[in-house]
Amino acid sequence: MNILISNASSDPIYMQILTQIRQSILSGELVAGDSLPSIRQLAKDLQVSVITTKRVYEELEKEKLIDSVVGKGSFVSGANQDFIRERRMKQLEEKMLEVIRESRELGMSSQDVIHHLTLLVEEE
Structure with missing residues (x-):
């Protein structure tokens, strides 16, 4: 670690x-x-x-x-995988909210954000 x-x-x-x-x-x-x-x-x-x-x-x-x-x-901990998955989803949602706030400051529409996300997913 x-x-x-x-x-x-x-x-x-x-x-x-x-x-x-x-x-x-x-x-x-x-x-x-x-x-x-x-x-x-x-x-x-x-x-x-x-x-x-x-x-x-x-x-x-x-x-x-x-x-x-x-x-x-x-x-x-031997916490079950559902619990850990839920925690990870919460972290992901927080990051997504950060992206949404930032995109609003840049004047981007929802469609612009989705388009950019789609492009990044396809490149990955």
Whole structure:
């Protein structure tokens, strides 16, 4: 797991870490049962406070993306695929809303956006 922290980012450090781990899980890079570094080890590797990494892991647990077992560590949750798919769909919708807002600022019609999207899909 490769996590990059940018001091130039407007996002707080814990959010940068959270977003990257979340994305690794939702993209399938990390799968159910994979172990995560300990809170202390991750803090040491990233040269951040243990409090910061603890906050990240707590948030991931609330989202049911990881499970922490006392004395054993933290693992990617065995959450069902429907749940993970739903989370990914939500992220996709957020990105699409961003595109819609940006296209409105550019004065594009719905048809223009659909046309551009179609062209990109065909090129992919």
